[in-house]
Amino acid sequence: MKSKVVLLHCPTYEGSKVENALTRGLDLLGGPSALFRKGEKILLKPNLLYGQNPQRCVTTHPAVFERVIRILQEQGLVLSFGDSPGYGKLTVTAKKAELAQVAEQYQIPLADFDSAQWKDVQLGPRTIQIPLAVGSLEADGIVSLPKMKTHGLTRITGAVKNQLGCVPGFHKAEFHVRFPNTDSFASLLVQINLLLKPRLYIMDGIMAMEGEGPGSGDPVPMECLLLSQDPVALDATFCRLIDLDPRFVPTIQAGERLGLGTAQEDKIELLGDPLERLKRPSFKVKRSPPVQDVTFRPLYPIRNLLLPQPRIDPESCKRCGICVEACPVSGKALSFSNGKTNPPVYDYSACIRCFCCHEMCPHRAIHIHTPWLGQQVIRFLGRGRSVTKEG
Ligand code: SF4
Ligand code: SF4
Incomplete structure (x- = not known):
């Protein structure tokens, strides 16, 4: 049925x-x-x-x-x-x-x-x-x-x-x-x-x-x-x-x-x-397979060159701390380093790329950036599938 x-x-x-x-x-x-x-x-x-x-x-x-x-x-x-x-x-x-x-x-x-x-x-x-x-x-x-x-x-x-x-x-x-x-x-x-x-x-x-x-x-x-x-x-x-x-x-x-x-x-x-x-084919969405966390040990040292990473735009950040609160990692993978005078800082080696911080930022100050090497991997993985355009 x-x-x-x-x-x-x-x-x-x-x-x-x-x-x-x-x-x-x-x-x-x-x-x-x-x-x-x-x-x-x-x-x-x-x-x-x-x-x-x-x-x-x-x-x-x-x-x-x-x-x-x-x-x-x-x-x-x-x-x-x-x-x-x-x-x-x-x-x-x-x-x-x-x-x-x-x-x-x-x-x-x-x-x-x-x-x-x-x-x-x-x-x-x-x-x-x-x-x-x-x-x-x-x-x-x-x-x-x-x-x-x-x-x-x-x-x-x-x-x-x-x-x-x-x-x-x-x-x-x-x-x-x-x-x-x-x-x-x-x-x-x-x-x-x-x-x-x-x-x-x-x-x-x-x-x-x-x-x-x-x-x-x-x-x-x-x-x-x-x-x-x-x-x-x-x-x-x-x-x-x-x-x-x-x-x-x-x-x-x-x-x-x-x-x-x-x-x-x-x-x-x-x-x-x-x-x-x-239909709206121009809808902005990532048209590529999601990148999995790197568990293959030999690649671990270059994990941060491969995985998409959340980044804070200091101009838009209001130092509210909601992203820090939202981070589920024990000990936090982002934190304020100097009171709240500057935006929080990421520790990408501790970050599990759950993007909860990006999801919760109410001021649209966090963006997801994929490093160049990660982009090449995504392109390679996308081959053979109907990747029509990059979002
Ligand atoms: S949630 Fe957004 S605005 Fe608030 S501290 Fe984090 S990045 Fe800055
Ligand atoms: S992506 Fe997840 S683990 Fe990484 S800093 Fe943001 S909330 Fe924490």
Whole structure:
């Protein structure tokens, strides 16, 4: 059976347009009654990376959040919402992103995203324990509301990656240290989806973020919403919209490998509006395979000449220290060397290239730079794949 993905043209966040598109999308998936039963407890999981004005496109837009609420409440569902932001309290983050105000209007409570229950999963030969927010486990089902954005580590942050926010607080950072390899981290994200099994994924791509996402990129109109029960197929469709080879996205590769979904075009039934009409090949994204950390011992001395590295633009840095706080490495791989008179300084030999600092900098002061040698390796690895242009 093919995975269904619904692609809908929606040019603005005007409430009625968003609601019409969502209603049409749900109908194309068989209607709400095929997905939910009256009285079920459903958790809404938006992307609340950190609190930002919705115009910055860091978070799921409040108009999408509101219209999803209206439609689901009409079905008699009991809603809650939650996420574990990269930094800051959920209440504050949700307010800055203007979701808290919508939730208050529709009397949607915050789910418990502070306490965790540990679940066993098999990751390769190892059994590991994953802490999941109690609020995500208490619900009968989850509706995941990812934002269409780029990502330094996984190329895109989409449907699969959105569930990382169901891991409470500092545990997320801890996982970056335990799984520094991009592929193993992607497998972890897939396992979280397999554990939580969101009922439905609705991606807000009306305004997306291109370039240096997920926090420092630029808003770009993609004018679409994507709906699916298969997050891998949804993310692969996002890739096709922006002319990105899905094989460059580790969460898609791991998702296929571990049976979460499919990225194969012939196994996806695309419904709704034609993809060709909504394609944006000029979308700024890295169109190359992500570089894995160098574990091959003989190459270790030149690791810093190969791996992409985060760099701080001293002109834009406001010395807030959020990047230092976000760094998951014990002892920190970046720190202030002279009070806060200068920007933090990196220790690249300790840096595991998780890019949490880049992700969390609210002032767009951190950029990812790939050294010349690393660029040659990426070009070599990209040969034979459909690398159409460098992002
Ligand atoms: S780089 Fe960004 S997060 Fe770090 S101190 Fe400067 S402004 Fe703050
Ligand atoms: S310095 Fe930045 S990229 Fe390096 S480990 Fe710390 S947060 Fe991750």
